[in-house]
Amino acid sequence: MIDTHAHIYLPHFKDDLTETLDRAAEAGLTDILMPAIDFDSLPQMDRLSHARIRLHKMMGVHPCEINNSRCNLEASLLAACAANDIVAVGETGLDYYWSTEFVEEQKISLRRHCKVAKTLQKPIVLHNREATADLLDLIEEQQDGRLTGVWHCFTGTIEEGRRAIDLGLYLGIGGVATFKNGGLDKILPELPSERFILETDSPYLAPAPYRGKRNEPAYTALVATRLAALLDRSEADIIRITTENARRLFPRIIR
Structure with a gap:
């Protein structure tokens, strides 16, 4: 399995990172992709390693951090993302949950991330919270056949999921799929597992039964189990399909 989105470089793991990654390996993970929050994320990622798990870096500026970073400096983002060990541009996107005060600044930042992703031919990783219509409209605006990426933490409707797929995006399935009130039980079976x-x-x-507690990469297995049940497929089949999908979207992780 591949956990395509985990902030394991954050202080939440400072006391037991090795044990956390050991549990991930024992659960069947081979790779973990680490999305950046801002430019300071990279040196934190660089300090991490593990004997059995391949760790991969992304670079981007989270929409909630755009006023605290250099995300307006396109040259800095381009230079950072051009490094060979950066597998994707992200995470970026739109977040209207905490504030709608800086909507235009978030859109400007997202457009710059899209430009960098297309220039470098690397996938983009999209955060979306209460901004679905604007996010998909902006991706449609930027899509010229060169943009690939993922709607991280997909929680949309069937129609929104289909539109995202039509725009070239994959859908990131995580703990919300295990929530009784998450709503994805009716939605995911109507969308193609190849995405x-x-x-x-x-x-x-964190997925059930750990909801409300600290999440960790080993719990990817719980998401796979839930997705298999929702799609009426074997867990092995779901793991194979999603792993192939991740390698297709992030080709640099198999180099």
């Missing part, structure tokens, strides 16, 4: 990838968003959004 699903697994994620945890660790340390956030």
Whole structure:
């Protein structure tokens, strides 16, 4: 399995990172992709390693951090993302949950991330919270055949999922799929599994039965189990499909 979205470099794991990654390996994970929050994320990622898990870096500026970073400096983002060990541009996107005060600044930032992703031919990783219509409209605006990526932590409707897929995006399936009130039980069976990838968003959004506690990459297995049940497929089949999808979207992780 591949956890395509985990912030394991954050302080939440400072006391037991090795044990956390050991549990991930024992659960069947081979790779973990680490999305950046801002430019300071990279040196934190660089300090991490594990004997059995391949760790991969992304670079981007989270929409909630755009006023605290250099995300307006396109040259800095381009230079950072051009490094060979950066597998994707992200996470970026739109977040209207905490504030709608900086909507235009978030859109400007997202457009710059899209430009960098297309220039470097690397996938983009999209955060979306209460901004679905604007996010998909902006991706449609930017899509010229060169943009690939993932709607991280997909929680949309069937129609929104289909539109995202038509725009070239994969859908990141995580802990919300296990929530009784998450709503994805009716939605995911109506969307193509060939566009699903697994994620945890660790340390956030832990799946049931750990909801409300710290999330960790080993819980990717719980998401796979739930997705298999929702799609009436074997767990082995879901793991194979989502792993193939992740490798297709993030080709640099198999180099």
